[in-house]
Amino acid sequence: MTALARSNRTRRTWWTSATDAAGCSAYTIYNRMLLPAVFVSPEVDCAHLKRAVQVWDVACERQVEITGPDADTLMQRLTPRDLTQLDLNQCAYVPICNHDGGMLNDPVALKPRADTWWVSLADGELRLWIAGMAEAGGYGLRVFEAEVQPLAIQGPLSDELAARVFGDGVRDLRFFRHGRFPFRDGEMIVSRTGYSKQGGFEVYVESEADAAALWNDLFDAGADLDVRAGCPNTIERIEGGMLSYGNDMDERDTPFEVGLGKFVQRHDCIGGPALKEHVSDRRLMAVEMEGPVPGCDRRWPVTADGERCGVVTSAVWSQEFGCGVAIGMVDRRWDAGREVVVHTQDGPKAAKLRDRFWR
Numbered sequence: 001m002t003a004l005a006r007s008n009r010t011r012r013t014w015w016t017s018a019t020d021a022a023g024c025s026a027y028t029i030y031n032r033m034l035l036p037a038v039f040v041s042p043e044v045d046c047a048h049l050k051r052a053v054q055v056w057d058v059a060c061e062r063q064v065e066i067t068g069p070d071a072d073t074l075m076q077r078l079t080p081r082d083l084t085q086l087d088l089n090q091c092a093y094v095p096i097c098n099h100d101g102g103m104l105n106d107p108v109a110l111k112p113r114a115d116t117w118w119v120s121l122a123d124g125e126l127r128l129w130i131a132g133m134a135e136a137g138g139y140g141l142r143v144f145e146a147e148v149q150p151l152a153i154q155g156p157l158s159d160e161l162a163a164r165v166f167g168d169g170v171r172d173l174r175f176f177r178h179g180r181f182p183f184r185d186g187e188m189i190v191s192r193t194g195y196s197k198q199g200g201f202e203v204y205v206e207s208e209a210d211a212a213a214l215w216n217d218l219f220d221a222g223a224d225l226d227v228r229a230g231c232p233n234t235i236e237r238i239e240g241g242m243l244s245y246g247n248d249m250d251e252r253d254t255p256f257e258v259g260l261g262k263f264v265q266r267h268d269c270i271g272g273p274a275l276k277e278h279v280s281d282r283r284l285m286a287v288e289m290e291g292p293v294p295g296c297d298r299r300w301p302v303t304a305d306g307e308r309c310g311v312v313t314s315a316v317w318s319q320e321f322g323c324g325v326a327i328g329m330v331d332r333r334w335d336a337g338r339e340v341v342v343h344t345q346d347g348p349k350a351a352k353l354r355d356r357f358w359r
Contacts, residue, residue, distance in 0.1 A: 068141025
């Protein structure tokens with residue numbers, strides 16, 4: 001495997017030295033920042049995530065701050081999701097589309113203050129799009145990359161670990177809600193969110209001075225919980241059908257095609273008129289494959305009876321389920337249970353369409 005050449009273009013995080021010391025063996029680049037990708041191996045990391053607790057450096061989830069008296073107006077202009085229905089402490093999964101209804105990003109947004117939104121980016125240059133829309137619309141606000149870096153606590157023991165550091169009140173935090181919780185002499189914003197199906201939290205660290213202290217406190221408090229440094233795991237996220245922007249969707253796909261149609265609630269937004277008229281002939285589906293499964297670094301054609309019917313966008317071998325687990329974009333004519341062929345770089349693989357993911 002070719003090594004990643006680090007430079008100032010691949011920005012470090014407040015925890016890069018800590019993840020290096022913890023044995024990170026592979027990084028990827030996400031929003032021009034270093035994101036840990038593997039520690040021991042994908043299989044070992046996955047098994048540990050499912051039984052214990054991990055601390056993830058996810059500072060690459062850059063926070064685009066929209067602040068000012070028109071922040072709510074612009075934010076609603078950006079997404080077809082109806083933000084007026086949200087509670088004040090609610091995190092919102094917000095598809096953001098271009099004028100044709102194609103997905104530009106699928107961030108999570110929250111309000112740390114009454115006149116401010118943080119948009120937690122998936123990989124991409126959405127900040128430039130938001131700034132352009134703000135300028136073109138003449139809104140009274142500022143758009144910039146906030147100096148905020150998230151750290152995630154994920155795994156079945158995450159409630160116990162978080163409670164030891166932030167107090168028992170964090171256990172009562174509902175899914176996709178956030179609040180301020182005590183940390184040493186101050187407070188931190190903690191949300192019950194994260195890029196795994198194992199449950200957990202994300203902590204929005206607003207000062208580099210607190211970064212090492214939080215990392216150290218989590219590892220000290222979780223020594224008997226077998227806490228380890230970890231990262232988003234490809235196996236676990238595909239088993240759970242968790243989408244990756246740039247892998248499983250991009251601006252060629254609409255929210256309806258990637259299973260996010262329930263968030264298209266308004267049409268008075270950018271892309272709204274196109275979404276109102278859109279009729280989808282494709283849908284995202286789980287695909288069960290025979291092994292072995294090579295690295296999926298390109299889109300694999302999928303055929304049924306010799307006819308191309310879609311593509312696989314992400315795939316990996318699952319030890320737990322004993323099969324290849326994959327995410328595919330498939331023509332709506334084909335239903336779950338249909339036997340297909342996935343054409344990988346290592347040759348064709350027998351496969352079957354599923355009606356649901358494994359988690």
